Amino acid sequence: MGSLPKKMTIQxxxxxxxxxxxxxxxxxxxxxxxxxxxxxxxxxxxxxxTAAFAILRNEAEAEDAAQEAVLKAFTxxxxxxxxxxxxTWLTQITVNEALMRRRKAHTAIMExxxxxxxxxxTYTPRDFADWREIPSEVLEKKEIRQKLAxxxxxxxxxxxxxxVLRDVQHLSIEETAEALGISRAxxxxxxxxxxxxxxxxxxxxxxxxxxNRLPFEKGTKPx
Amino acid sequence: MVVNCEHxxxxxxxxxxGEVDPALRAAMEAHFKECKHCTAVLDGTRNxxxxxxxxxxxxxxxxxxxxxxxxxxxxxxxxxxRNVRPAWIMAFAAAALVAxxxxxxxxxxxxxxxxxxxxxxxxxxxxPNLIVYxxxxxxxFHAPGCxxxxxxxxxxxxxxxxxxxxxxxxxxxxxxxxQYLTAGVECxxxxxxxxxxxxxxxxTPGHPGL
Numbered sequence: 336m337g338s339l340p341k342k343m344t345i346q347x348x349x350x351x352x353x354x355x356x357x358x359x360x361x362x363x364x365x366x367x368x369x370x371x372x373x374x375x376x377x378x379x380x381x382x383x384x385t386a387a388f389a390i391l392r393n394e395a396e397a398e399d400a401a402q403e404a405v406l407k408a409f410t411x412x413x414x415x416x417x418x419x420x421x422x423t424w425l426t427q428i429t430v431n432e433a434l435m436r437r438r439k440a441h442t443a444i445m446e447x448x449x450x451x452x453x454x455x456x457t458y459t460p461r462d463f464a465d466w467r468e469i470p471s472e473v474l475e476k477k478e479i480r481q482k483l484a485x486x487x488x489x490x491x492x493x494x495x496x497x498x499v500l501r502d503v504q505h506l507s508i509e510e511t512a513e514a515l516g517i518s519r520a521x522x523x524x525x526x527x528x529x530x531x532x533x534x535x536x537x538x539x540x541x542x543x544x545x546x547n548r549l550p551f552e553k554g555t556k557p558x
Numbered sequence: 559m560v561v562n563c564e565h566x567x568x569x570x571x572x573x574x575x576g577e578v579d580p581a582l583r584a585a586m587e588a589h590f591k592e593c594k595h596c597t598a599v600l601d602g603t604r605n606x607x608x609x610x611x612x613x614x615x616x617x618x619x620x621x622x623x624x625x626x627x628x629x630x631x632x633x634x635x636x637x638x639x640r641n642v643r644p645a646w647i648m649a650f651a652a653a654a655l656v657a658x659x660x661x662x663x664x665x666x667x668x669x670x671x672x673x674x675x676x677x678x679x680x681x682x683x684x685x686p687n688l689i690v691y692x693x694x695x696x697x698x699f700h701a702p703g704c705x706x707x708x709x710x711x712x713x714x715x716x717x718x719x720x721x722x723x724x725x726x727x728x729x730x731x732x733x734x735x736x737q738y739l740t741a742g743v744e745c746x747x748x749x750x751x752x753x754x755x756x757x758x759x760x761x762t763p764g765h766p767g768l
Binding site for chain 2: 370382405480530533
């Protein structure tokens, strides 16, 4: 009984100290120690790149957008207020940068058919495979990570953006809505669709098929 | 409250978010106990959220961190220049302006002329005994034959020496007597005869030559 609350207390303390350290870094950068800014950004590099990539779907463009977003964050660091989370603020800047670039590139002309679907239409799951367990090790395999990335890439733009911000970037429903300039209800509807579509795409493979086809697992030999 | 499969599919995402009211949550949980398909949908959807929420899924291109850091380093040094640059540029510009002003002020081409008007040229070079003519309605003395000498039929021009003319307040004509003045001014309408006379009499003061 005693060990669980203790563990939880330690976790809370760790999270608090990380937050405090981040707040202190923000304060020092705002005070003029600009060389510390990278230290502030470093933990979120992957997140901002992923956010940019989810919108732009091009590695080079996403990297450039992410870099530009970081530079904008640096330029406007004095405008950042402590009541917000730095990661959320940085992600929102990245999303805005990526959206702006996409608008400039007129990619809306080439939007997939799914983009024009009605949001309020119901989505019927196509696959009812039993997919109860996912071992944590699956993400250690590069090919599984690639399959997950490919599955997200097949989603229509509006679903992909919401899904990445909410489920990959861990923004709240409100923050996602604000970052994309859409209503809270739209976020929830699109999120439902994205999750169900991904489940349909991944359930057959992650439910067992992909693992069964992977050869030589854990020291097994073909002979 | 009873829910069917379609209702569950509509709310499964909100269920995972914890955004369904207690009555609906209870109804959905009752449904999951009986419906294998909806349970599969719930489990799969939860797995999707769990998988994509893992940081290991986030991959960046090789060298991304280095390139970002490099660009950021360039940027972090730039604002100092942006902040300072206007100040030192302004200081430099001000210094250059002052130095330039001094240089221009001392330059020969911009030196202030000693006399501002052509009609007030210094008469110092005029031989004092040079015979000149004056008219009553003008304050300028002229060499003989100058077209700018005002002539009146009823009152001829008065002759006197240059020194006397200057004594009485007359000033030399810049056209016919220009060779004696500090700054020479071309006299387009002055007769060549008058100029030649003036040049001749410069060496022989006292002889009008008329």
